């Protein structure tokens with residue numbers, strides 16, 4: 018038997034102006050054929066889990082294409098057309114196939130298609146026909162559409178956030194494919210799109226309300242005839258019709274039990290929707306807390322969340338900490354302009370510099386900095402971390418120390434803070450700081466929890482700000498809680 022592996026992954030923030038080009042996929046991941054297996058076999062990514070299960074069951078793996086770019090603005094039509102054309106051309110060459118395992122993120126938006134994942138999955142279905150099963154994984158931040166469901170046989174979402182169980186989700190999806198091919202099961206997919214969104218800070222799987230939702234889905238999975246139950250939290254920063262929470266349940270043959278299971282979770286979520294709004298705390302009071310609790314304190318920059326598509330160049334928290342008299346902070350900022358400048362400076366030399374978003378702002382803050390290190394910013398992560406990647410590339414980087422004793426890592430490629438090796442590989446000791454700023458909401462916790470006992474989510478401004486009622490939506494579905502409280 019032969020099963021194809023195919024993935025086009027992007028989490029698109031439609032409030033970001035800069036589009037995601039093909040070059041952004043090339044800078045992150047654009048892999049074909051056996052390179053997919055080489056890069057992912059031993060990773061904590063879902064592809065690793067899929068490869069393991071197919072190999073164990075002696076099923077021939079047919080790797081087609083895997084493309085992923087760092088979350089950002091909408092994918093350009095040019096990039097998407099290229100990726101889809103490559104995927105479909107290559108899959109046609111591999112027919113006949115027995116099955117296709119797919120990896121969409123679920124929250125991709127293309128300039129030409131609001132429902133990017135639904136579009137490519139429907140094109141895949143049209144290409145391979147109705148007889149070949151398509152089973153896939155989803156990021157729980159997926160904004161799932163009817164077209165995605167209609168085009169596939171089954172989806173399994175990761176459960177944890179930070180996403181440290183991606184390999185397990187890949188194994189679950191691949192095991193379902195194996196059981197289907199061996200005639201042991203016949204998956205039937207049930208889907209419900211809920212009239213609510215879940216605020217980003219309420220999406221941490223080790224705390225309620227999400228923790229309880231996972232318990233509920235685990236109970237559902239014990240019901241006779243249920244193969245899988247997935248809670249899709251949704252990705253609020255995409256102004257598309259599909260944006261919001263949803264549920265997917267897979268039953269075995271049965272057409273009633275799936276609906277019963279969906280209703281159980283749906284009823285709970287709708288009657289308890291107030292739990293999903295969260296509280297936005299005032300920043301100044303949280304900053305003052307830093308001096309009173311055990312260090313280093315992890316400050317999560319929610320408004321400049323790179324994993325949610327934000328640029329990663331805000332110095333808002335750095336300024337706030339400095340103004341509050343707090344020294345010795347670590348922060349990483351995407352700033353290719355500063356990196357290029359610093360490449361011509363000698364290590365140990367002192368220069369005046371403006372970094373981060375100050376490039377575009379009227380009020381700039383000059384900082385006197387000493388260059389500590391410069392060079393290529395590559396590192397590997399081998400522990401289970403959000404995103405499941407092994408290889409990281411920040412492009413050229415420069416590490417500087419400010420007069421406030423803050424250590425600033427400047428990168429020329431955008432990087433989400435998913436690994437402590439990002440610091441330790443460059444001789445930066447994370448335990449030596451008072452505060453560490455990480456540009457994320459929940460995802461960085463998997464990496465930083467081992468050094469930071471105290472974690473504070475900061476309701477900072479930006480394209481991933483926690484209070485989405487402040488964002489200007491035009492295409493979202495109505496009614497949608499908390500925008501409408503019906």
Ligand SMILES: [Zn+2]
Pocket residue numbers: 156157158180
């Ligand atoms: Zn996610």
